[in-house]
Amino acid sequence: MKNLMKTSVAALALTVGANAAAAEGNLVLYHWFEYMPQEVLDKFTAETGIEVTMDTYDSNEAMLASLKAGAIGTYDLAVPSDYMVSIMGSEGMLDTIADGELHNKGNIAPEWVDVSFDPGRQSSIPYQWGSTSFSVNRDVYAGEIQTTDILFNPPAELQGRINMLDSQGDVTALASLHLGIPQCSSDREQLKALNDLLQGAKAHWASFNSDTAKEVLVSGDAAAGMIYDGFNSKAREEGANVEYAFPTQGYIAWMDNVVLLKDAPNRDSALKFMDFLLEPENIAAITNYAAYNAGVTGVSEFLDPALAAQPEKNPHADAGNGVFIQVCDEATQAVYDQIWTNLKK
Template sequence: MNWKMTVASAAFAILGFAGSAAAEGALNIYNWGDYTSPELIKKFEAKYNVKVTVTDYDSNDTALAKVRAGGHGFDIVVPSANYVPIWVKEGLLLEARPDQMENFKNVDPRWVDVAWDKGRHYTIPWQWGLSGVGVNKKVYGGDINTSAIFLDPPKELVGKINVEPEMNDVLFAAIKYFGGDWCTADKDLLKKVRDKLVEAKPKWLAMDYSVTEKLPSGDYAAVYYWNGAVMRARLKNSDIAFGYPKEGFPFFMDSVAILKDAKNVENAKLFMNFIMEPENAALISAFAKYANGIKGSEKFMPENMKDAPELVVPAQFEKAGEFLTACPPEVSQLYARIWTEVNR
């Protein structure tokens, strides 16, 4: 698409500001690590003459704490669905009205009137997926469709497991492992969850972000991690297989938002509109291997994503998946205390 005078002017009017297509200046993005397509950034920089800096974080809590502290210098953040209400309630996000942007028409209808941002006044889709199990089949040949892989690991995997450093995903799996419901405040069940995680953690090797390299290389033999990253690992090592915990696994959606104290608001709005273009959304997915929520982007994606075992949930496990929601504050406090004990 050639964004010259007329088209650019129309787009700028919709975005709520005026200027030329060459926006110039800077844009500072705060996003999950290894999650931002370099090709996408280069394309945006070339189109608008904007210098983009991407800073990584490893969990929702890390991002929230950094921005709460102030003085961060970021324009854009990418929180998960169950955290967006927290950011909004605390006044950390700009009501940028992406629903009024030109390319909002490309958002898949299922992701428009979402529980965490009704009508999308603050956020737009980035990517969505789920947490499951990745295992090197040469190391372990048993059932991998279970959270026991990291909660009660078989001897072949002890000391060789990496678990994602994201509190809610891990607690979700542990709660479901004991037959509980997400956001439960049942103290007896939560004691079992805490005790199991405290017992299991010494059997893990790490809780870090290096899965796309360390799983295929053999540094890790198993992971509890996000599906797209495990797919990237499998593409490097065909011995990697992905499992869907039959006890229950969490779906997520991460969404792009502009920070209330952003210094480069106009460029941030440009970026929002830019990534709702199907071809650009496809660049996001092609890099990180997750679905993106923009209709029409599928035709621009790699062929190997269409039937990837990490991305297509088998029918027998469909009911085991559940979308993570924000829990009541008092429940979140209970979960935070458990997580603190686990990480001591």
């Protein structure tokens, strides 16, 4: 109930905000928390005179829910991850960028042009990409960590001291890699095995937390935890003796993308901002801040040299493949939702 009230009030506030933003030279951005340095926005405003308003969200699903609850038509751009681009595309929430509308489209790195979630980049451009795996505090556990057993069948030192991301997609995807089964399985034995695996492993987990995934490792509350690569390098910088693992079973790859939303109130400003983000110097500033990777050619000269050498950026020779989270159909998804509810009941 409290939530609904919050949503309604937020929707109301957004409508008011949107009216104010409809004036010329504005841009309304819907973005993740802690993912956009203010300097980059200031630079864009200085170059173009366009004022940027930014609201933030903490999960792809929260963003989707907010847009579905009526915020579409309020925002110009959002920054969904790979699988969420597919979902938003299939929900008809994205606008198509015509040929020639983006002057810097040629700057997109060739391997990131024909992506499965937006073939030919009809509605999106790359923002940052990276991996999701886990890391282990080496002061606590010195043994082998390049295996998903760390999370799902942990050694005694780590039992009860593991933080998981509070994200159904990431947790079930990694568990599927551990079992060697497809992400959207409809095989009942496989699904039962997945359910049992998570039920059994839960006893060894201390918490589910995404926002504080880095803090719990730095403070020592958790001795191991699922984490994004950039978060882990920040944890190391803050003094935690944590090592990021690239398990042999595989890990999760992701790419966040800037998408042009349907009914964008400031479509021209939005395209200008997308062009701005495709300039190597600008996107490199974001990469230096977030410690992930850019999907634009020619960024390397603007990047902090230390970044490329980070262990989180260099999988070892035996590392498994990085796999994107897949989008399941409705019937299959219902079973995965049930498994997640079983896990957290």
